[in-house]
Amino acid sequence: xxxxxxxxxxxVVKRFDMLEAQMAAGPAPDAYVKxxxxxxxxxxxxxxxxxxRAAEREQVDLExxxxxxxxxxxxxxxxxxxxxxxKTRIETLQQEIQILLLPKDAADERxxxxxxxxxxxxxxxxxxxxDLYRMYERYAxxxxxxxxxxxxSDGDMGGFKEIIASVSGKGVFAHLKFESGVHRVQRVPATExxxxxxxxxxxxxxxxxxxxxxxxxxxxxxxIDTMRASGxxxxxxxxxxxxxxxxxxxxxxxxxxxxxxxxxxxxxxMQILRxxxxxxxxxRADEERSESRxxxxxxxxxxxxIRTYNFPQGRLTDHRxxxxxxxxxxxxxxDLDDVVGxxxxxxxxxxxxxxxxx
Numbered sequence: 001x002x003x004x005x006x007x008x009x010x011x012v013v014k015r016f017d018m019l020e021a022q023m024a025a026g027p028a029p030d031a032y033v034k035x036x037x038x039x040x041x042x043x044x045x046x047x048x049x050x051x052x053r054a055a056e057r058e059q060v061d062l063e064x065x066x067x068x069x070x071x072x073x074x075x076x077x078x079x080x081x082x083x084x085x086x087k088t089r090i091e092t093l094q095q096e097i098q099i100l101l102l103p104k105d106a107a108d109e110r111x112x113x114x115x116x117x118x119x120x121x122x123x124x125x126x127x128x129x130x131d132l133y134r135m136y137e138r139y140a141x142x143x144x145x146x147x148x149x150x151x152x153s154d155g156d157m158g159g160f161k162e163i164i165a166s167v168s169g170k171g172v173f174a175h176l177k178f179e180s181g182v183h184r185v186q187r188v189p190a191t192e193x194x195x196x197x198x199x200x201x202x203x204x205x206x207x208x209x210x211x212x213x214x215x216x217x218x219x220x221x222x223x224i225d226t227m228r229a230s231g232x233x234x235x236x237x238x239x240x241x242x243x244x245x246x247x248x249x250x251x252x253x254x255x256x257x258x259x260x261x262x263x264x265x266x267x268x269x270m271q272i273l274r275x276x277x278x279x280x281x282x283x284r285a286d287e288e289r290s291e292s293r294x295x296x297x298x299x300x301x302x303x304x305x306i307r308t309y310n311f312p313q314g315r316l317t318d319h320r321x322x323x324x325x326x327x328x329x330x331x332x333x334x335d336l337d338d339v340v341g342x343x344x345x346x347x348x349x350x351x352x353x354x355x356x357x358x
Contacts, residue, residue, distance in 0.1 A: 002094040005101065009049050016046040045100040052093040059086050102351045107208035107282070108174035113275040114165045114206055118155065119182065121200020126155025128185045128309075129202040131332060133163050136176075138334025145169030150268050151257055164272065166209070176206045178320075178343040181306035188312065197312060201305075209271070210278035217274065223247045226262060244269050248277065321346045 019039045023032060065071050065079045116132050118125035140147040145167055152163040167176065184201045192198065225245045242262030246269045247254045255272045257265035308317045314328045316339070323342050325331065331339065 002091075002098055004094060004097060008101065009097070012042055013046055013049055016042055045097065048093055048097045048100060052090065052097060055086055055090045055093060059083070059090060062086060098352065099348055102348060105174070105177075107177075109171060110173045110208040111166065111168035112173045112176050112206050112208055113150070113272055114167055114176065114179075115162070115204070116160065116164075117162045117203045117205075118160065119201035119203050121185075121198065123155060123157040123159075124185075124189045124198055125159075125200040125202055126161050127157065127159035127189075128183075128200055129161070129163065130155065130159030131185075132183060132202055132204065133160060133165070135332050135334055135336070136165070136167075136179075139336045140167055140169070140334075142334055143169060143172075143175070145172055150272065166271075168209075173206070173208045174344075175340050177208075178340070178347070179204050179306075180206050181304045184305055184308045186308065186310045186312070205279075207275040207279040208282070210274040215274050215277045215281070217248070217270070217277070221249050222273075223249060224266070246270065246273055248273055251277070251280065253277065318343070 016039065019035050023035050023039065026032075027035065062079045062083045065075060066083070071079070114136060116129050116136075118129040121128070137147050146169060148166045148168075150164040150166050153161040155161050182201050182203050184199060186197055186199050188195055189198050223246070225247075227243050227245065242265060243256065243258035244262060244265040245254060245256045246266070253273060253276050255269040255276070257269040257272075306318065306320055308315075308319070309328060309332075310317070311328065314326055316325045316328050316331050317323065318339060321342055323339065325338060327335070327338075
């Protein structure tokens with residue numbers, strides 16, 4: 001039996017009913033949008049709470065029927081048959097409610113900036129960065145998300161030295177946030193005459209998109225330079241006189257955008273800069289709350305090796321949760337649900353453990 005916080009559940013249901021009444025009264029558009037967002041956020045939880053209450057009432061009625069000596073044999077048999085299923089339903093609902101009541105990451109519903117950079121391994125690392133880019137692009141397509149390249153630097157033999165994309169849709173950051181870290185690949189490169197397995201790596205960073213209200217960037221804190229940018233001539237990089245480099249002076253963070261439009265370059269560079277500063281603030285807050293580090297999957301350190309893709313054996317291994325899957329080809333085609341689901345489940349179990357200890 002799970003010990004649920006009944007008082008908190010009552011408060012959520014009352015809040016839901018109040019929002020429903022206020023929205024029906026026809027508030028101002030801005031107020032309605034805020035109410036609708038909160039209403040949507042707790043709707044699933046309230047549905048589970050109401051279903052749990054109904055199941056618990058059904059259990060009480062069935063047990064009363066079984067405890068009553070006056071109940072006839074046919075009704076007793078029906079009650080005995082129904083009771084196990086009701087108890088199972090109650091247990092399932094309690095588990096679902098417990099998960100829905102876990103502390104939420106405020107950034108989970110945000111869009112994300114996805115950055116992939118080739119690491120050790122030269123041309124093979126750039127090719128692997130390209131493979132990861134396509135994997136995430138296909139995963140995004142399977143989720144109905146919008147996936148848009150912001151900037152890219154092509155590798156000499158294909159793939160990317162660096163590629164940055166904007167991913168937008170429902171629950172993007174919640175699904176992608178555990179992808180940050182070093183991804184290692186083991187395979188035989190096409191140029192390897194002896195058939196030897198090479199190891200190379202790429203670094204992935206997933207940053208929640210930040211709004212202007214989240215991060216204030218003062219004009220005096222940035223330096224904006226325009227310049228000519230020359231790339232390798234690939235589909236993403238253009239030679240242009242309108243490239244923009246923005247340097248954030250207090251932190252030294254530098255963002256370069258080199259697409260065709262100087263105006264778009266500046267807007268994109270500010271978008272990425274804001275996301276990096278927001279991510280820095282989130283990381284600092286996490287470190288200050290040292291106890292919360294226990295409930296994170298890995299440390300979030302960009303230098304941490306999180307996953308190995310072994311092509312000769314068709315094996316993917318996520319080192320943080322000791323997950324091994326022999327479906328590498330499908331994963332590279334964007335079938336990441338098993339991996340992402342396992343990471344989210346592990347994170348939730350650690351949050352539950354933290355709550356029990358508190």
